Amino acid sequence: QNCNIGFVGLGVMGKNLALNLADHGYRVAGFDLDANKIQDVLDTEERERPDTKKEARIIGCSNMENMLSNLAKPRVVVVLVPAGQPVDIVCNNLIKAGIESDDIVVDCGNSQWTDTIRREAEYKDYFKFFGTAVSGGEVGARFGPSLMPGGDADSWKHLQPMWEAVAAKVDENGKPIISNTPGKPVTEGEPCTAYLGPNGAGHYVKMVHNGIEYADMQLICEAYHLLRSLLGYEPEEIGKLFAQWNQGELDSYLVEITADILQQYDAATGAPLVDMILDSAGQKGTGRWTSISATQMGVPAGIISESVYARALSTLTTEREHAAGILTAEVESGEIAAEDVEKAIEEALYCAKICAYAQGFQIMRAAEKEYDWTFNFSDIAKIWRGGCIIRASFLQRIADAFDGNRELENLLLNDYFADTMAKKQAGLRKAVVLAAQSGVPTPAFFSALAYFDGYRSEVLPANLLQAQRDYFGAHTYERVDGEPGQKYHTFWQEEGRPERKV
Ligand code: 6PG
Numbered sequence: 001q002n003c004n005i006g007f008v009g010l011g012v013m014g015k016n017l018a019l020n021l022a023d024h025g026y027r028v029a030g031f032d033l034d035a036n037k038i039q040d041v042l043d044t045e046e047r048e049r050p051d052t053k054k055e056a057r058i059i060g061c062s063n064m065e066n067m068l069s070n071l072a073k074p075r076v077v078v079v080l081v082p083a084g085q086p087v088d089i090v091c092n093n094l095i096k097a098g099i100e101s102d103d104i105v106v107d108c109g110n111s112q113w114t115d116t117i118r119r120e121a122e123y124k125d126y127f128k129f130f131g132t133a134v135s136g137g138e139v140g141a142r143f144g145p146s147l148m149p150g151g152d153a154d155s156w157k158h159l160q161p162m163w164e165a166v167a168a169k170v171d172e173n174g175k176p177i178i179s180n181t182p183g184k185p186v187t188e189g190e191p192c193t194a195y196l197g198p199n200g201a202g203h204y205v206k207m208v209h210n211g212i213e214y215a216d217m218q219l220i221c222e223a224y225h226l227l228r229s230l231l232g233y234e235p236e237e238i239g240k241l242f243a244q245w246n247q248g249e250l251d252s253y254l255v256e257i258t259a260d261i262l263q264q265y266d267a268a269t270g271a272p273l274v275d276m277i278l279d280s281a282g283q284k285g286t287g288r289w290t291s292i293s294a295t296q297m298g299v300p301a302g303i304i305s306e307s308v309y310a311r312a313l314s315t316l317t318t319e320r321e322h323a324a325g326i327l328t329a330e331v332e333s334g335e336i337a338a339e340d341v342e343k344a345i346e347e348a349l350y351c352a353k354i355c356a357y358a359q360g361f362q363i364m365r366a367a368e369k370e371y372d373w374t375f376n377f378s379d380i381a382k383i384w385r386g387g388c389i390i391r392a393s394f395l396q397r398i399a400d401a402f403d404g405n406r407e408l409e410n411l412l413l414n415d416y417f418a419d420t421m422a423k424k425q426a427g428l429r430k431a432v433v434l435a436a437q438s439g440v441p442t443p444a445f446f447s448a449l450a451y452f453d454g455y456r457s458e459v460l461p462a463n464l465l466q467a468q469r470d471y472f473g474a475h476t477y478e479r480v481d482g483e484p485g486q487k488y489h490t491f492w493q494e495e496g497r498p499e500r501k502v
Helices: 012-023 035-048 064-069 085-096 113-122 137-143 153-166 201-231 235-245 253-262 286-297 302-314 317-324 338-371 377-383 394-404 415-438 443-455 462-473
Strands: 005-008 028-031 058-060 076-079 104-107 128-135 146-150 488-490 499-501
Touching: 005 012, 005 064, 012 028, 012 035, 012 058, 012 137, 012 153, 028 035, 028 064, 035 058, 064 085, 076 085, 076 153, 085 104, 085 113, 104 153, 113 128, 113 201, 128 137, 128 153, 128 201, 146 153, 146 201, 146 377, 201 235, 201 253, 201 286, 201 302, 201 338, 201 415, 201 443, 235 253, 235 338, 286 302, 286 338, 302 338, 302 443, 338 377, 338 394, 338 415, 338 443, 377 394, 394 415, 415 443, 462 488
Parallel strands: 005 028, 005 076, 028 058, 076 104, 104 128
Antiparallel strands: 128 146, 488 499
């Protein structure tokens, strides 16, 4: 019973997280239904262990009973299997294998938050079910992910030292401290993990992270598409431009990898590698869940939703091919200075990014009420500064904004962001105009501008909309000069159109 933590599921994420824990001195008991995966993690640990005489920190277990018998109590078991039914199958098998009510089972998959809420209640007589979402892909899991824990506070106290050890770290300026060398983990700096709240809070925050990730990625793709279509730039040229942008306010992991991707060539054909990749985007659901959750709570999150739809539209490859032969764009072409276009697109990307993050944080603010959570928005921004896919220096600005005012209604209202939108919105407007004139689809840019203009409008045509609703369905309306909450109905078909209080 000398292992600190058990693992069920030693696929890429499970294996790398187990190796990360071992690097930090924790002893891991690992189990997987596939014996090859167990062997693989043991072989990797042996290969990577700097001192071959040192004792192995990961042991392989042939079944769950064996894994449990190797763990110190209360036992902590990390489950890293595909989200959905497999998590429940593992939970039930752990019960059969003798897990106890004080033990903690941690779901580290991309589970839907509603499942986490349900599971915590459903398994409470058998063990403590705890959620921890992991971001950062396989490299993050191996050398420092962003960890988003949610569950009961006592379990968190038990998990906290381990989670803080393996999480990504940032320095005093909020910049990630990176060491991708096995056996030499980063031990200093602020860890990218913080307790986010009970039951499904961690998985919810991760889902919103992914919704923002979808928007971030789509916006970068639209910037690339515009540069290519308007200026005729080759991918390599755009990659270099992105690398340059990455030195400024747009500094982020996603811009960095995009710059790298665009400068690669296909070994077989010599063509830019990006041109050899089919333009049909996959998705596993987290962006869609974010959009659905926002819609259900009535939160305007159009940029995130448009990013989900853009992926859906991209998959209509045969239909698009067919339509391309029928539907034409009547476009305007004119001389545009490349420098101006580049500047406009760079500004557009930053403005739209601000709007997308504003939407993401609005979704979480609404979820607080819906699920009775209390989020620390500064902590959320801080734990996204390192390790995760949307890591960016920009997140420090968000943390500062919420540190300054926890009740900030919308990120756009923070001085820095309001000022940036004032200074750079011309670029977003120009990019949208150019896209419209030249027929380049940029739904996320359009949506960002519409959100900004809608949010800053004191008057919207929703008065007319209310009149329409009242006209055809007697849905009533409030008057600008009436008591708040007092409803009125106009008898639109009657002589003199009489209005009555309802
Ligand atoms: C992360 C990523 C990770 C994964 C997404 C991608 O934070 O590490 O978000 O969770 O890459 O699930 O999802 P799609 O397949 O839907 O793009």
